[in-house]
Structure formats: C-alpha cells, structure tokens
Amino acid sequence: MIVVASTNGVVGIEAAIGVLMDGGLAVDAVEAGIRLVEANADDHSVGIGGYPNFVGDVELDAGIMDGRTRAAGAIGAMQGFPNAISVARSVMDVLPHVFLVGRGAERFAIEMGFARMDLLTEDAREVWKGRILLDTPDIELDQIPALEDLSNRVKMATDPERAKGTVNFLAQDRHGNVCAGVSTSGWAWKYPGRLGDSPVVGAGFYADNRTGAIACTGMGEMAIRAGTARSVMLWIEMGYSLEEACNRAMKDLDALGGEYLSSMSFIAIDNQGRHTGFSNMEDRTYIYQTEAMDNPREVPRTYVPTKRTWGGR
Secondary structure (H helix, E strand, O other), X not given: OEEEEEHHHHHOHHHHHHHHHOOOOHHHHHHHHHHHHHOOOOOOOOOOOOOOOOOOOOOEEEEEEEOOOOEEEXXXXXXXXOOXXXXXXXXXXXXXXXXXXXXHHHHHHHHOOOOOOOOOOHHHHHHHHHHHHHHOOOOOHHXXXXXXXXXXXXXXXXXXXXXXXXXXXXXXXXXXXXXXXXXXXXXXXXXOOXXXXXXXXXXXXXXXXXXXXXXXXXXXXXXXXXXXXHHHHHHHHOOOOHHHHHHHHHHHHHOOOOOEEXXXXXXXXXXXXXEEEEEOOOOOEEEEEEOOOOOOEEEEOEEOOOOOEEOOO
C-alpha cells in the first residue's frame, strides 16, 4: 500500500495512508487526503483560500479516477463549495456523466448536500488586489467585471512562474487498486471560466489497475494539448518502464510549439507500486508514504528541461 502526493499534500497524506491501513480503498484514501489540503487556508492553490480569477471569484476544478473500472468524476469552474474533490467523487458515484462545470456543478453540489461558503479569504483577496491594481491602476476593483478588454488585461497580469498550483494524490490499496485525484483553484488571475488539465481525464490525471496512475500540475494547457496523463499510461502498456514512460512524456511536452509554454510536473506510480516524479523545473520534490512508514518521505523529482516561452518571448 502506498500514497504519493505533491509536496503540499503533506497535510493530508497521513490521513490517506490511514484509510488504506484501515482497509479502505484507494479512491477513499485519495479523497480523504485531498479534502484536508482543500481545507488548508494557507494553501492558495486549492479550496479555501485559493487565489481567485481576474474578476475576484474563486473557481475550483477537481477530478478523480478509480483504476478498478476507469470510472471518473470531474467538476470545473465551480464556485462556493470548498471540497471540490468530494463533489467530483459524487459525480463519479451518482451520475451517468463524468464532467460538470459552472452552475451545473454548483446545483449538483447543493443536491448532494454540500454546504456553500465564501472561499475568498482576506489574505488571498489582498494578494489579488495588489496584483490586479499593479497592471490595472486606472480603474476601481468593482469595475473589473464590466471591462471590455478583459482578455488583454489577463495576459498582462499573468505570471507564468507564480500563478499556478495544484494538489495531486495517488494511492494503491491492499488489493492492488489504484486511484488518481487532483484539485485546484486553477491559474491565479485567470480569465473567468478557464479550465486547466486538473479536471480533464487523460490530461491532468489517469488511473488504470493494469498500468498505474498519474497526476499533473503546472501549465495545464500543455498537458491538455499533449494528453500527458493518458500517454504515460499507454507507454507503460506498450512495455516501457515507469521512468521511461515519464521521460517520453516530458520529451513530448518539449515538442509542443506555440507562444505559451511554461512549467509542468507530475507524479506517477505503476501497478507494482513503484513511484516517481518528473518536472521541467529544477529542485522540485514530491512525497510518499507506505504502510511501513511512520511519516511521509520527501524525495526529488527527475528534472527534464523543456522549452519555455511566454507571449513569444
């Protein structure tokens, strides 16, 4: 049994491994671990305290996939409900659908009994305010939603190295079942309604008992275009090792063209419980914990440089 997570998953990883040790399934462990990260207001990449979009609304994305059946649930651009991963899990368990967004996701959350709350903390609002006014000093904050040139201002406010973040969790239970889960408040100061890879099956996450599981973080647009999560699992299915499959995925990202290419990282496990992490940023780490460990261990990700460009620069 093992749980692997992005480093910010440290607040939830012991709860996740505890679920497995108590006989729970991988999907239960992933949900339990991510919920604690979503409740951590000091983490501005997810849930309560997540950084808002350009107009000041916190929009959450999440996805979860059960490797036993490859059933999946996802929500996107959902406002007002902190436990996005549990709403995504409910989509998987209750509906014949995989993906709900916006008002539909919010309506479903209410129907499932989730409590609505304001996700924008004062700390996150002050950071948003400072960043927006830096590039938009000519208007009042309450005028922002009515701007007719929002697309241009979003490009000015975006910081490709700072504005992204996600929590990733992978688990394998005592029965060999795997699960992948991702939750995020998305790209800070993004255009309203933007979806990254986090809720997109095959881009930001994937789980299949036959091969393993993977979850991504970074510039989600890149993983969407490359189908990164699914490609890693397919390369494993073709006979490549976990490390070889992940390295091929990084090289595939490096082959992308276009004006906007930035950071990308992922964690992955194979169906034997072997784990790894990759990144195109140096000195990045991830964490893991098995049933034999009293505490999680932080280990380095493999660094594979890929091209970077922003607005053609």
